[in-house]
Amino acid sequence: MKEKLFIFSAPSGAGKSTLVQHLMKQDLGLEFSISATSRKPREGEEDGREYHFISPEKFRKMIKEDAFIEWEEVYPDQFYGTLYSEVEQIWKRGKHAIFDIDVVGGLNLKKKYKEHACAIFIQAPSHETLEQRLRSRGTDDEASLKKRLGKAKFEMSHKSNFDHIIINDSLETAQAKAEKIVLDFLAL
Numbered sequence: 491m492k493e494k495l496f497i498f499s500a501p502s503g504a505g506k507s508t509l510v511q512h513l514m515k516q517d518l519g520l521e522f523s524i525s526a527t528s529r530k531p532r533e534g535e536e537d538g539r540e541y542h543f544i545s546p547e548k549f550r551k552m553i554k555e556d557a558f559i560e561w562e563e564v565y566p567d568q569f570y571g572t573l574y575s576e577v578e579q580i581w582k583r584g585k586h587a588i589f590d591i592d593v594v595g596g597l598n599l600k601k602k603y604k605e606h607a608c609a610i611f612i613q614a615p616s617h618e619t620l621e622q623r624l625r626s627r628g629t630d631d632e633a634s635l636k637k638r639l640g641k642a643k644f645e646m647s648h649k650s651n652f653d654h655i656i657i658n659d660s661l662e663t664a665q666a667k668a669e670k671i672v673l674d675f676l677a678l
C-alpha cells in the first residue's frame with residue numbers, strides 16, 4: 491500500500507485546522523478526509539466541505555452498518571467519525587489522506603494503519619494561549635469552551651504516543667515544520 495495518511499490531532503484550539511488548511515494549499519498531493527458528524531454546522535460551514543453533517547439517528551444507523559473506520563461521541567450526543575468510503579475514494583484518486591481529528595480518533599487510525607500513517611500532535615505553547623485562541627476564534631459559547639478546555643489536559647497526556655509533536659507558537663515556524671514532516675514521510 492503506497493497510499494499514506496497524515497493525522498493531525500490536538501486539543502481544540504491548538505491550531506490543527508489552520509495547519510491542515512495550510513498544507514492543503516501546498517502541492518503535496520494531499521486530500522482532506524471529510525468526517526461525518528452529528529453536530530450542527532457552524533456559520534460558514536458547508537455540508538460536504540468541512541464535514542458530512544448528518545443526524546444522530548443516521549449516525550447511529552451507520553455505526554451499525556460498519557461505515558466507520560473509527561467513530562467517537564466526542565461530546566455528549568455529538569458524534570464524529572471517519573468513513574471507510576472517504577479514505578477509499580481519496581486513495582483511488584491517487585492522493586494521500588490528511589485528517590483533522592481528535593486525539594483518541596487519531597491514535598485509533600495510527601493503530602490501524604501503522605507504518606502507512608504519520609501521526610502529528612499539535613500543541614499550543616500554553617493552556618492560557620489555548621484558551622485565548624479558542625476565545626478569539628469566536629465559534630464556541632462559554633459552555634462549549636469549558637468542555638473543550640476541560641478535555642485538553644486529558645488529550646495532552648497522550649501526546650507521547652504520536653510520531654511527532656509540533657508546538658504551534660509562531661505560525662510560520664509551525665507551518666514549516668509540518669511541511670517538512672509531510673515531505674520526509676512522503677519520501678520514505
Ligand code: ADP
Pocket residue numbers: 500501502503504505506507508509623624626627658659660661662664
Ligand atoms: P483547532 O483546529 O486545533 O481547533 P484552529 O486551527 O481553529 O484550532 O485555531 C484556533 C484559533 O487560533 C484560530 O482562530 C486560529 O486562527 C488561531 N491560531 C492558529 N495558530 C495560531 C498561531 N500560531 N498563532 C496565533 N493564532 C493562531
Ligand code: 5GP
Pocket residue numbers: 500501502525526529560561562564570571572590591592593594595596
Ligand atoms: P469541531 O466540532 O471543533 O469541528 O471538532 C471537535 C473535535 O472532533 C475536534 O477535536 C476534531 O478534530 C474532532 N474530529 C473531527 N472529525 C473527527 C473524526 O472523524 N473522528 C474523531 N474521532 N474525531 C473527529
